[in-house]
Amino acid sequence: MMMMSERIAVIGAGINGVFSAYYLSTSGYDVTLFDRGDIDSGTSGRFHGMLHSGARYATNDPISAKECITENRRISGIAGRFVEDTGGYFIAANEEEAQFGDDLYEACRRVGIDISELPLDDFVKNNPKLSRSRRVMMVPDKVIRSYEFVVTVAAAAHLAGTKIRTFSDVKRIEIDGDSVSGIEYERAGKMATEKFDMVINATGPFSGKILEQSGLDQTPVMPSAGVMVVLEGQVSRSIINRMREPSDADILLPYWNNSILGTSAVVVEDPDQFRPEMEDIQMMIDDMADLIPEVKNMKIRRYYYSVRPLVEEESEDSRTASRSFRIVSQEGLNDTLLSVVGGKFTTGRLVGEEIARRIIEHYGTGRNLKDPDIDGTIETFEERYSRDPVMARSMSRRGTIDEEYAGIAEAYAISAIIGGER
Numbered sequence: 001m002m003m004m005s006e007r008i009a010v011i012g013a014g015i016n017g018v019f020s021a022y023y024l025s026t027s028g029y030d031v032t033l034f035d036r037g038d039i040d041s042g043t044s045g046r047f048h049g050m051l052h053s054g055a056r057y058a059t060n061d062p063i064s065a066k067e068c069i070t071e072n073r074r075i076s077g078i079a080g081r082f083v084e085d086t087g088g089y090f091i092a093a094n095e096e097e098a099q100f101g102d103d104l105y106e107a108c109r110r111v112g113i114d115i116s117e118l119p120l121d122d123f124v125k126n127n128p129k130l131s132r133s134r135r136v137m138m139v140p141d142k143v144i145r146s147y148e149f150v151v152t153v154a155a156a157a158h159l160a161g162t163k164i165r166t167f168s169d170v171k172r173i174e175i176d177g178d179s180v181s182g183i184e185y186e187r188a189g190k191m192a193t194e195k196f197d198m199v200i201n202a203t204g205p206f207s208g209k210i211l212e213q214s215g216l217d218q219t220p221v222m223p224s225a226g227v228m229v230v231l232e233g234q235v236s237r238s239i240i241n242r243m244r245e246p247s248d249a250d251i252l253l254p255y256w257n258n259s260i261l262g263t264s265a266v267v268v269e270d271p272d273q274f275r276p277e278m279e280d281i282q283m284m285i286d287d288m289a290d291l292i293p294e295v296k297n298m299k300i301r302r303y304y305y306s307v308r309p310l311v312e313e314e315s316e317d318s319r320t321a322s323r324s325f326r327i328v329s330q331e332g333l334n335d336t337l338l339s340v341v342g343g344k345f346t347t348g349r350l351v352g353e354e355i356a357r358r359i360i361e362h363y364g365t366g367r368n369l370k371d372p373d374i375d376g377t378i379e380t381f382e383e384r385y386s387r388d389p390v391m392a393r394s395m396s397r398r399g400t401i402d403e404e405y406a407g408i409a410e411a412y413a414i415s416a417i418i419g420g421e422r
Contacts, residue, residue: 006363007195009034009183011170011210012202014044015146016340018154019352020200025160027356027367032194033154033162034185036169039415040150043204044345046306048228048262049146049255050239051075051083052346055090055115055139056246057323058107059100064323065111067347072140075349078371082149082407086254088141088239089118091133093291097243098135104243105137115139129235129294141239143255146345149374151411155381156372158418166419173199173214179336198362200355201339204309205271211330211339219328219339222312225274226263227305229281231298234259242291249284252292258301261288271307311342325351327358335362381414390416 006029010021013035021033035041054068076083092098101117108115118136127133158164168187173180182195201207201219208218234254242250253260261284268274281303289296311326325343329335338358343351353369360367385391394409 006030006197007032008198008200008359009194009196010200010202011035011183012042012204012206013039013150013154013164013166014042014202014204015040015150015153015345015348016044016204016343016351016355017200017202018150018157019349020202020340020355021162021164021352022153022157022160022372023352023356023369024359025157025162026370027360027365029359031157031162032196033157033164034168034170034183035166038166039154039164039419040147042206043306043308044150044348045146046228046304047146047345048251048253048260049143050088050251050253050346051142051144052344053088053113053140053142054111055088055104055108055113055141056241056251058111058113059103060245061323062107062111064344064347065107065113067324067350068344069111069113069140071346071350072142074371075144075346076142079144079149079152079374081374082145082152084143084145086141086143086238088139088241089130089236090137090139090241090243091130091291092135092243093132094134100245101135101137101243108139113139127236129292130240132291132293135243137243139241141241143239143253144345145407148407148411151415152374152377153372155414155418156374156377159377159380164418164420166415170210171213173201173210173216173337175214175216175333178332179334198336198338198359201337202351202355204340205307207309207339207341216330216337219341220312220326221341222310223268223271224308224310225266225268225271225305226308227276227280227284227303228263229261229284229303230255230301231259231261231295232301233257233298235292235294240292242288249287252288252295259295259298261285261295263306265308268307274305274307276303276305309341309343327351327354378410381417385413385417388413388417 010033025031052068054065057065170185172184174182205223240252328339330337390413397406
């Protein structure tokens with residue numbers, strides 16, 4: 001592979017950033033990936049865990065729905081070891097929701113999402129906790145283990161030459177005339193400056209903040225906070241969606257031995273300052289209890305929140321805002337500063353691919369982009385770092401009662417190694 005002279009900084013080691021770094025590194029560019037925390041410690045690591053089929057957006061956001069079903073299939077193909085093919089139910093709790101099912105069915109068919117209606121009597125008989133169901137449809141929603149997946153893609157980028165600097169807080173993008181010239185960042189209490197020819201701003205809901213700190217116009221991002229509630233136990237081994245337009249408390253997802261109830265949507269000014277209120281959490285549980293009374297008896301193990309980087313449009317309603325994405329070139333900088341706005345975890349690979357295509361076109365260098373070899377990456381790391389104490393400790397859990405959790409321990413080890421912490 002021929003190496004390019006151009007140096008590219010990618011800010012943000014979530015799903016968008018790691019795929020951008022991977023595709024750019026495998027195309028020959030000199031890439032450095034920065035994050036103020038660990039890999040996948042921001043929005044990408046704080047969602048509910050669903051690999052969307054797109055059905056949720058089929059009626060009101062068909063572009064996002066098409067992106068989701070395409071990426072659902074592609075991610076399942078390249079990272080099947082991290083994906084659980086649970087399937088997803090859309091369930092009506094009342095007559096109004098049951099009527100919405102007609103629109104849902106037709107919309108899914110239009111955008112190419114497999115959807116089928118299930119016999120109600122058989123479904124209730126096999127799912128007694130869902131006895132309030134009035135209509136049920138099945139779609140190919142899946143569950144994905146975010147941290148293991150994102151760290152492995154980052155590891156593939158590392159093997160391709162990406163330098164990864166975790167716990168490195170970028171304070172400012174430096175400008176020289178009509179192009180970027182580098183970044184200033186803080187790591188381990190020390191300030192540093194590095195020169196770059198191009199910067200990718202993949203900081204999600206913080207994309208406007210880093211531009212403001214750099215004296216630049218902000219991106220059209222609308223930070224929208226969503227709360228997830230982790231409940232002890234499971235109602236179903238499949239994902240449950242309310243059969244209605246996207247709204248609060250309309251997803252219940254099986255994750256490990258728990259259930260994740262999501263989500264809310266509140267526009268916030270500062271993503272760092274949002275804090276969930278117990279009143280809002282109880283409202284979510286009460287809402288889902290209309291369909292599944294059992295959730296009121298399930299112990300709340302914990303709750304957490306994520307701030308989505310939605311595309312800001314004329315409407316300030318975070319529920320109607322598109323879940324698709326934009327790649328915004330900063331005005332007056334000759335395409336040397338690109339910011340990602342919008343998108344979802346499910347479409348993060350697509351974002352990285354589009355970023356790489358934009359840069360390849362900018363520099364006039366032809367490249368065929370290839371997806372990461374997930375299994376091969378893990379095998380390479382295990383061989384190369386088998387003597388590393390943390391890596392060896394995580395690998396030793398195989399064949400034990402805790403083998404299912406060994407992948408998370410191994411992801412911690414890989415992140416520490418590639419992030420320059422060991």
